[in-house]
Amino acid sequence: MEDYPKTLLEFERRFATDQACREYLEQLRWPEGFVCPACAGRKAWPMERGLWLCSRCRRQVSVKAGTIFQDSRLPLRLWFRAMWYVTSQKNGSSAKNIQRVLGLGSYQTAWAWLHKLRRAMVRPGRDPLHGVVEVDETYIGGPEKGKLGREQGEKALVAIAVELRGAKLGRIRLQRIPDASAPSLLGFLHQSVAEGSEVHTDGWRGYGPITTAGYLHRKHKQTTLASPVPSYQEMPHTHQVASLLKRWLLGTHQGAVRAEHLDYYLDEFTFRFNRRKAASPGKLFYRLVEQAVQIEPCPYRTLIRPNP
Numbered sequence: 258m259e260d261y262p263k264t265l266l267e268f269e270r271r272f273a274t275d276q277a278c279r280e281y282l283e284q285l286r287w288p289e290g291f292v293c294p295a296c297a298g299r300k301a302w303p304m305e306r307g308l309w310l311c312s313r314c315r316r317q318v319s320v321k322a323g324t325i326f327q328d329s330r331l332p333l334r335l336w337f338r339a340m341w342y343v344t345s346q347k348n349g350s351s352a353k354n355i356q357r358v359l360g361l362g363s364y365q366t367a368w369a370w371l372h373k374l375r376r377a378m379v380r381p382g383r384d385p386l387h388g389v390v391e392v393d394e395t396y397i398g399g400p401e402k403g404k405l406g407r408e409q410g411e412k413a414l415v416a417i418a419v420e421l422r423g424a425k426l427g428r429i430r431l432q433r434i435p436d437a438s439a440p441s442l443l444g445f446l447h448q449s450v451a452e453g454s455e456v457h458t459d460g461w462r463g464y465g466p467i468t469t470a471g472y473l474h475r476k477h478k479q480t481t482l483a484s485p486v487p488s489y490q491e492m493p494h495t496h497q498v499a500s501l502l503k504r505w506l507l508g509t510h511q512g513a514v515r516a517e518h519l520d521y522y523l524d525e526f527t528f529r530f531n532r533r534k535a536a537s538p539g540k541l542f543y544r545l546v547e548q549a550v551q552i553e554p555c556p557y558r559t560l561i562r563p564n565p
């Protein structure tokens with residue numbers, strides 16, 4: 258059963274101590290009871306400071322070990338407040354803002370925490386989009402002067418897929434792609450959209466081989482550089498997502514997102530967008546904590562220089 262606080266007051270009452278936070282993590286990480294991360298033993302004795310002693314391999318185990326909370330010396334209460342704040346703000350938070358709200362000593366810590374939390378915003382093994390899906394690309398940072406159409410300059414190119422549920426938008430997927438070639442676009446589709454789905458695109462030739470890749474292809478009007486039809490009329494849903502994404506990057510993050518970190522901002526945007534109808538911020542908080550105990554630790558060096 259999904260168990261989470263629904264209001265700020267409930268949150269404050271429930272997570273007033275580090276022990277309460279730890280027990281919540283244990284409940285989410287070990288729903289069927291303790292599992293030793295070293296030997297998979299199922300029996301353990303409680304020790305001081307919230308540690309468990311594995312009865313098989315005698316190791317001392319913390320619920321934080323092997324999760325994004327692993328190397329943090331700051332109290333879990335503060336992490337919980339960060340997670341509540343990030344999920345209860347409609348547009349999330351900049352590092353500066355979270356530093357101020359939590360009273361963190363360093364900007365670097367605030368920045369690293371937000372990046373660790375973004376790693377936890379992708380659910381491992383999530384289902385691909387399916388049904389009718391509109392796909393397009395957009396430049397982040399806007400087209401460069403002197404560059405036209407899909408010729409790429411220094412700006413990042415982001416592929417967008419949106420599930421269409423009648424006239425409404427369903428879930429989305431976003432991914433930075435190196436170029437708008439057929440291999441790049443098909444790579445994105447294979448990761449994001451289930452085969453057999455009906456994929457709507459514009460007339461760009463990079464989408465040519467879609468049918469041979471196992472999708473039904475519905476091509477909208479032919480796009481040329483001199484096309485009289487603006488792209489937002491042709492592909493309204495992906496266009497809408499692209500505008501919201503750009504507004505969020507410029508608003509919450511003031512456009513200060515570097516290309517090598519963009520993927521993780523896309524993950525955060527997707528996390529929020531796909532849960533935009535959640536009845537309570539507690540639900541997002543719950544998802545975030547649940548996923549945070551399922552992913553590997555992210556040392557600082559992997560945050561500042563992520564893999565290309």
Ligand SMILES: [Zn+2]
Pocket residue numbers: 293294295296297298311312313314315316
């Ligand atoms: Zn063990």
